[in-house]
Amino acid sequence: MSSAPSSALNQVQETSFILPDLVSHCHYSLIYHPDGDVVAQQSVDWLDSACPELSAKQRKALHKLKAGELTAYCYNSAPTAILRVISDFLNYLFHLDNISDGMFERDTEKLAHVVMNALWFPYASRPEETSATKLARDFWTRCISDAGVGTQARFKETLGLFFEAVGVEAQCRDSGIVPDLESCISLRRDTSGCKPCWVLIDHVSTLPDFVVEHPVIGALNQSTNDLVTWSNDIFSYNVKQSRGDTHNMIVILMKYHEHTLQSAVDYVGELCRETIDSFQRNRRLVPSWGTEIDSMVQRYIRGLESWIVGSLHWSFMTERYFGASGEDVKKTRVVSLLPKTPSS
Secondary structure, three states: OOOOOHHHHHHHHEEEOOOHHHHOOOOOOOOOOOHHHHHHHHHHHHHHHOOOOOOHHHHHHHHHHHHHHHHHHHHHOOOOEEEEEEEEHHHHHHHHHHHHHOOOOHHHHHHHHHHHHHHHOOOOHHHOOOOOHHHHHHHHHHHHHOOHHHHHHHHHHHHHHHHHHHHHHHHHHHOOOOOHHHHHHHHHHHHOOOHHEEEEEEEEOOOOHHHHHHHHHHHHHHHHHHHHHHHHHHHHHHHHHOOOOOOOOHHHHHHOOOHHHHHHEEEEEEHHHHHHHHHHHHHOOOOOHHHHHHHHHHHHHHHHHHHHHHHHHHHHHOOOHEEEEEHHHHHEEEEOOOOOOOOO
């Protein structure tokens, strides 16, 4: 670490921090689906109309989230009908993240049960179902109409891992525990919800198990997950610190590793750069499995690249992290800290 900063710099760090320039480090093409805007609007309306319990504030946040626009960047070559299904899932995934935030562990277990039950028994609806269950069932019945069997199995497995990790996060929150960095990284790979999103890249042309399980493909998946997750910890830090949320790498580095806010942000930023570099190195190591499978693999890898570049740019487009100032923050990279409001 460098020598102790001056008091003037300390004061600046207490009120603001500077984002790492990850956008410039990423050289993949940013492509937007031609039908992205239309599908995004349909998708957000779908979730909005199915959740009568949402408050006016929550509905406003839902529309400013722009999850459909994220989908249009990350699945830019998908057929429009499939884009809509995936867009619905991303809107739903953010919805699950919102409603599970602050839940006790037992409540996250109940949520996991009803959602996963809808996926295992998609045609066994009941009149008394919650909106979370109805949304899951509606999305999933459309998804499985053309998703391969392998895709369906991997999706259920990875969404199950998401719920398990959300339960562990809730347990830590209930107990007032801030996990160490290694535990946080492991947990965030599942609480991020990235793994089922990667499965949907392979929505129709299901990759064989021996390809999915190959170490190089696994490394590409993990690098993409880490980039999306770790950069999100940087972008979401301001909002999270304002409400006292400790499930964040920046918080852990300051708590356990004697980092200042800025040095913690810089440290995670460097990790993000390294994941992009690692992804590119592993991309060159992908083996050949023959013309047909190789074509599927290259399409899948382009989907991961789209997630890397798309998520970075979208983070300044959505109002979830920087409000209406996203474009200014993208240019200046300066983030002014919000006041702490734990009750919000």
